[in-house]
Amino acid sequence: MDRSCIFLAIFILLLHDNTLLANISTDQAALLALKSHISSHSNNILARNWSSSVPVCSWIGITCSSHPHRVTALDIFSMQLHGTIPPHLGNLSFLVSLDISDNTFHGDLPLELAHLQRLKSINVTSNNFTRAIPSFLSLLPNLRFVYLSSNQFSGKIPSSISNLTKLQVLRIKINFLQGEIPREIGDLRYLTIIYLQFNNLSGSIPPSIFNITTIQIISFSINTYHYLSNNSLDGVIPPNLEKCRKLQILALAYNDFIGTVPRELANLTALTELRIAALHLEGSTIYP
Numbered sequence: 001m002d003r004s005c006i007f008l009a010i011f012i013l014l015l016h017d018n019t020l021l022a023n024i025s026t027d028q029a030a031l032l033a034l035k036s037h038i039s040s041h042s043n044n045i046l047a048r049n050w051s052s053s054v055p056v057c058s059w060i061g062i063t064c065s066s067h068p069h070r071v072t073a074l075d076i077f078s079m080q081l082h083g084t085i086p087p088h089l090g091n092l093s094f095l096v097s098l099d100i101s102d103n104t105f106h107g108d109l110p111l112e113l114a115h116l117q118r119l120k121s122i123n124v125t126s127n128n129f130t131r132a133i134p135s136f137l138s139l140l141p142n143l144r145f146v147y148l149s150s151n152q153f154s155g156k157i158p159s160s161i162s163n164l165t166k167l168q169v170l171r172i173k174i175n176f177l178q179g180e181i182p183r184e185i186g187d188l189r190y191l192t193i194i195y196l197q198f199n200n201l202s203g204s205i206p207p208s209i210f211n212i213t214t215i216q217i218i219s220f221s222i223n224t225y226h227y228l229s230n231n232s233l234d235g236v237i238p239p240n241l242e243k244c245r246k247l248q249i250l251a252l253a254y255n256d257f258i259g260t261v262p263r264e265l266a267n268l269t270a271l272t273e274l275r276i277a278a279l280h281l282e283g284s285t286i287y288p
């Protein structure tokens with residue numbers, strides 16, 4: 001390959017790396033694409049506010065950094081927005097925080113969101129997303145806060161979740177998840193809060209979760225009768241709890257546990273709440 005070919009090859013590589021050529025105009029185009037995927041009705045605040053005639057950084061819900069001048073946060077929660085998420089959002093390459101919670105977005109979260117390599121927090125709570133937990137999440141190594149509760153996600157919790165080595169909070173309650181909780185969850189060294197209640201998970205709670213020294217809240221219980229399904233985690237409460245010095249809440253109610261309450265629980269000095277109502281412990285059901 002001669003020199004000019006090498007330069008051409010590099011040039012083509014640069015063209016394909018949207019983080020190098022992208023600028024605030026790219027962000028604006030991505031957000032306008034989102035706006036066009038939201039069905040308009042009288043309450044659609046974005047229809048009025050997200051106007052090309054004013055700078056994108058002054059639009060409602062948008063936060064920008066100055067150097068580089070790019071969009072870093074998209075906070076459009078509780079705006080009664082109905083629609084789908086277009087792949088263009090993956091062009092917001094400087095995005096750190098995405099909160100589209102408490103709307104009625106539906107469909108899938110597009111794969112292109114895997115381009116959001118700086119993303120630390122994603123909140124899609126209380127929408128109408130369906131199908132599997134997005135597989136691209138495991139490609140976002142900076143994620144610390146993942147909020148997927150109150151949607152219609154189904155299928156298993158992917159074991160690739162262990163790729164999120166910085167994960168601190170995982171909330172996926174009130175969905176239609178099935179199968180076992182992956183053992184790899186125990187690899188998440190910084191996990192403090194995990195909420196999985198109101199799903200259809202089965203098997204046993206992986207003992208590895210109780211190996212996470214930072215864990216503060218573990219909640220797998222069903223604590224109301226108003227839901228169609230409940231978890232049936234039919235394992236023995238693991239005895240290796242002594243590492244969970246920071247555990248404050250352990251909620252396991254309305255599952256099908258068998259076995260005994262481990263003595264080690266008494267050593268969890270930070271524990272303020274223990275919900276084990278209606279568990280089948282020591283052969284009989286314990287009620288509060």
Ligand SMILES: *[C@@H]1O[C@H](CO)[C@@H](O)[C@H](O)[C@H]1NC(C)=O
Nearest residue numbers: 020021022023024025026069
């Ligand atoms: C963004 O980049 C495009 C070319 O890639 C350029 O035409 C445009 O003027 C730039 N916009 C700003 C605001 O820098």
Ligand SMILES: *[C@@H]1O[C@H](CO)[C@@H](O)[C@H](O)[C@H]1NC(C)=O
Nearest residue numbers: 048049051054058059060061
């Ligand atoms: C959009 O909303 C922001 C924040 O509420 C407000 O400051 C701005 O004036 C609005 N712009 C338009 C064009 O409505």
Ligand SMILES: *[C@@H]1O[C@H](CO)[C@@H](O)[C@H](O)[C@H]1NC(C)=O
Nearest residue numbers: 018026029087088090091112
């Ligand atoms: C942004 O993303 C869309 C869809 O993923 C793509 O078609 C478009 O070319 C991208 N780039 C820019 C600069 O808008």
Ligand SMILES: *[C@@H]1O[C@H](CO)[C@@H](O)[C@H](O)[C@H]1NC(C)=O
Nearest residue numbers: 077078101102123125126147
């Ligand atoms: C995520 O969204 C829900 C619903 O809008 C909200 O209650 C919660 O506070 C949000 N979490 C964060 C960390 O912003």
Ligand SMILES: *[C@@H]1O[C@H](CO)[C@@H](O)[C@H](O)[C@H]1NC(C)=O
Nearest residue numbers: 082104105106127128130152
């Ligand atoms: C959510 O999706 C379900 C099934 O796909 C549908 O029946 C329901 O009307 C949707 N709800 C909203 C608020 O869009």
Ligand SMILES: *[C@@H]1O[C@H](CO)[C@@H](O)[C@H](O)[C@H]1NC(C)=O
Nearest residue numbers: 135137138139140141160163
């Ligand atoms: C895990 O992360 C690495 C590096 O970020 C990536 O190359 C790999 O594809 C990821 N694995 C999965 C299953 O997403």
Ligand SMILES: *[C@@H]1O[C@H](CO)[C@@H](O)[C@H](O)[C@H]1NC(C)=O
Nearest residue numbers: 186206207208209210211240
């Ligand atoms: C917990 O950690 C110890 C040492 O770090 C390891 O030997 C053990 O296998 C782990 N237990 C589980 C269930 O992952």
Ligand SMILES: *[C@@H]1O[C@H](CO)[C@@H](O)[C@H](O)[C@H]1NC(C)=O
Nearest residue numbers: 222224225227229230231254
């Ligand atoms: C849990 O599910 C079982 C059978 O699937 C059912 O008999 C039981 O009533 C349910 N419990 C709750 C609390 O919903």
Ligand SMILES: *[C@@H]1O[C@H](CO)[C@@H](O)[C@H](O)[C@H]1NC(C)=O
Nearest residue numbers: 176178179200201202228229
């Ligand atoms: C829960 O899982 C069981 C089998 O794993 C299945 O038969 C049942 O239909 C599921 N319930 C819901 C509400 O998804």
Ligand SMILES: *[C@@H]1O[C@H](CO)[C@@H](O)[C@H](O)[C@H]1NC(C)=O
Nearest residue numbers: 242262263264265266267268
């Ligand atoms: C509680 O902790 C003390 C001191 O670390 C230890 O001696 C004892 O065996 C522990 N008890 C249980 C039940 O783990």
